[in-house]
Amino acid sequence: MARLTPTRTFPLRVVEELRRLGHDVLTIQETGQAGQAVPDEAVLASACAQGRMVLTFNRKHFIRLHQQQDHCGIVACTVDADFIGLAHRIHQALATQGQGSSPLIRINRPTS
Numbered sequence: 001m002a003r004l005t006p007t008r009t010f011p012l013r014v015v016e017e018l019r020r021l022g023h024d025v026l027t028i029q030e031t032g033q034a035g036q037a038v039p040d041e042a043v044l045a046s047a048c049a050q051g052r053m054v055l056t057f058n059r060k061h062f063i064r065l066h067q068q069q070d071h072c073g074i075v076a077c078t079v080d081a082d083f084i085g086l087a088h089r090i091h092q093a094l095a096t097q098g099q100g101s102s103p104l105i106r107i108n109r110p111t112s
Contacts, residue, residue, distance in 0.1 A: 001023045002053060002094045003050070003052040004025045005050070010055050010056065011083050012027075015027060017084050018091065021087065024052075026050070044065055044069055044071050045069070047071070053074065057077055063104065066102070066104045074104050076104065077090070077107040089110075
C-alpha cells in the first residue's frame with residue numbers, strides 16, 4: 001500500500017477511507033505543522049524525505065512542482081464531494097499505476 005501525505009485542505013473523510021483501505025496516510029496536523037502555512041515546495045520535500053507521495057487538490061501548482069522538484073510522487077485530484085468515491089478512485093489508481101520514480105497521478109471527478 002502507499003505512503004501518503006495530504007495537503008492541509010485535503011478532506012479527513014478521504015484520509016480515513018484511504019487508511020481503511022490499507023494506506024499509510026500521515027496528515028500535516030499529525031506532523032505538528034498545522035496552521036504553519038508551510039509552502040507547497042516544503043510539503044513536497046518533507047513528504048519525499050519520509051518516502052511519501054503528496055495528495056492534493058492544488059493541481060496546477062503541484063503539476064508545476066512535478067516538473068521542477070524531485071519528489072516521491074504526487075496524486076493531483078479534482079475536488080469531489082463524494083469523499084468515499086474519491087478515496088476509492090485514488091486507491092484504484094495507486095494499485096494500477098504503482099509508485100514508480102516520481103509519478104504524477106491525476107484523479108478526475110467522474111462525469112455524469
